[in-house]
Amino acid sequence: MLDDIWVDDSVFALRPDFAVLVMTAHGLRNGPTDDRSRQWLAAASESEIQTAKIDAWKDAYRAFGAKPQRTRPSVDALTRRMPLPEINRAVDAYNSISVKHALPIGGEDLDHYQGPARLVRAAGDEASEEALGQPEPGEVIWRDDAGVTCRRWNWRQVARTRLTETTTNAIFLLERLEPMTLEELKEAGEELAELLSELSPQVRISSRLLLDGK
Template identity: 90%
Template sequence: MLDYIWVDDAVFDLRPDFAVLVMTAHGLRNGPTDERSRAWLAATSRLEAQPDKIDAWKDAYRAFGAKPQRTRPSVDALTRRLPLPEINQAVDAYNSISVKHALPIGGEDLDHYSGPARLVRATGDEASEEALGQPEPGEVIWRDDTGVTCRRWNWRQVARTRLTEETTNAIFLLERLEPMSLDELKIAGEELADLLSELSPQVRIASRLVSSGK
């Protein structure tokens, strides 16, 4: 899967500084929020805001015609919901890392994917869940062979690939814009891997960086 994930040149034309660290986790043991994952969420409430990183995502949304005040980048929406909601252990893990680094992160069930994930500019006729709505032409979307998996870059994911307590194989998309450095992106990935390994000592994690230079 990792080798086949790609980002369209049209997205890099929009934001040449974009990079995504793609991580897969096989053999995950997920479950309902517990004291450990609850502590991860609680720790985010003590963190300082990082408006420069969030502002970069607002600018990226405006570049393809979205209004970030109406459909907020995922990390902006998360930081406005502190304390973070309890979802399940794996979601709690990546949400806590997302807020810590002001880094949009998507987590999805790999077994519910059809073909590889790719980030593209929408044509406007992609298949999409009714609750998510139809993407507009030029909108940045994640998709697979079936259709849209996340609209407006990282605004909202489909229910089809949602991480649940039954998920055993997952994919995580850690999306970076400047001023976040690639070094910090790598650190965030390592921290997420550590949390997932706490949840599932037997989990097998692999990662790949996709950027305009690769």
């Protein structure tokens, strides 16, 4: 699965500093928010907002024609929702890491994917859920063989691949732009892996870093 995921060269041409740490978690035991994941959210809600990292994503949105004041990058939207919302344990885990590091993170159910995930510039005719709307030509989207899985890089995910309380196999996309360093990206991935392992001691986690030229 990890070896099949790719980022199109046109995305790197837009932002050569882009990198994504892809993590898969097999054998996850998810469930409703509990005291442990509630504590993660509370701690993250006390984090200082790192505006430089968020501003980098706003600039990336403008580069492909999106208006970040109308459709905000995920981490920008999340930091405006303090205290952080309770969703489920796995989502609480990655949302807490996202806010702590000002790092957009997407989490999705691998069993609902059709073919590999890939990050591309949209043609504009991709299949998309009605609630998500149709991507515009040139828009950066995550997609699989069935169509769009996330619009505007990390703005909004489809319901089809959403992480639910019954999810057992998941994929997490940790997306970096400068000024975040690759070392901090790696640290964020390790922290997320630790939280997922707390939830599910038997979980099997694998990761792969995708960046320009590699």
